Amino acid sequence: MELDFLVPVEDKVLAHCELLPQQALGKHLRIHTQRDGLPDLKGVDIAIIGVNESRNAFEKKPEKLDISGIRIQLYKLLMGNWNSTLADIGDIEEGATVEDTYFVVKNTLAALIKEGIVPVIIGATQDITYPAYRAFDGIKDLVNLVAVDSRFDFGMDDELISSHSYMSKIITEKPNNLYNFSNIGYQSYFNAQEEMDLMERLFFDAYRLGDLGADISLAEPVLRNAHMVSMDARAVRASEIGLLDNFSPNGFTGREICAISRYAGFSDKVMVFGIYEMENAMQSSQLVAQIIWYFIEGYNFRITESPLEEAENFTKYNVPCDTEQLVFYKSNLTDRWWVEVPSILSSHTKTNAVALLPCTKTDYLQACDQNIPERWLKAYKKGFN
16 A cells, blocks of 8 residues: 555654553544554455645645644543544655645545545645545546535635635536535635625525524535535634634634534545644543544444435435426434435436435425425436436
8 A cells, every 4th residue: 555655653652642541532542653554454444544734725725733732632532433544644745845734634535435445634824625536537437526615615716726716626627527516614704705606506505603503403405415524614603712813703613513413424435534624722632532533423323324225224205296206215213314316317328317315304395395405406406317
């Protein structure tokens, strides 16, 4: 596995770990150390990896991110009732150029994905989402990306890639493997109308902070369909993360962002999870550690279920609407919902294939009131498959 460029976890983190109780998470990690080198990754489910690259930050960082401080807070958290095997494989430091760092990130993550290991990235800036997305090249043709962010991060056409414009590069650069992009938690006053129009034109999904604040479970179906999740810590309100500069008074609460992280872990499709844009403060490090803890918690309760393959475990609902007959499925095990979307591709292959789109009970109730859910319409127009 190509992991030559990884820097070991710092000795001060290991020294702190020695003092922890046996139930602490740090005691159950396979850790990349200076003395022993990289751990055996055979059988590892989740690998924590730091990326300390910040040269393309939109707002220049006053200091280097203290990933060791986040590790110390993470290691001291107590284990849940988990069966997964965890590793901390160290950090990717700045290369000679930003492109060198991107290259190492892409190859390192690709190696992990190929082994079925889910990387959890602690990144200084969110432009690292770009090489993380490119890690799927040659592995997965169609990628669903979910960003937990107050901004869409499209930037301006002539702007170089940055933590505010990496999405423009993702949607325009070939090979274009992006199938769907969803934003969770956008705040209208941070996004130009042109960006909102672009989201509509491309049939991408966007969920306002206010709607999610009223019902955080709206995020679950979005994350259930994601292959990679990019979380901007600036989506969290300033008072919750203990930082004022570059953070907004409005945003997710600590509880909400941890719930979103747990939903991401619970999704059996999520192959890469990253959290970015945090800054050095004790409260910030603690919250990031708890976000990662909740992702691991969700991962340990992953259930792979398919209404089309295990019909006996689902309740099927046929809902006639004016123009369509919608077919919903509810899992008897998890109470999760799906809706059938006829595949536009099936008309070319002359098959009767349908795709299953994760949805909510609210979507079903809307359909019962003769209102076709917006997520269904977007998926149908896009040719969901």
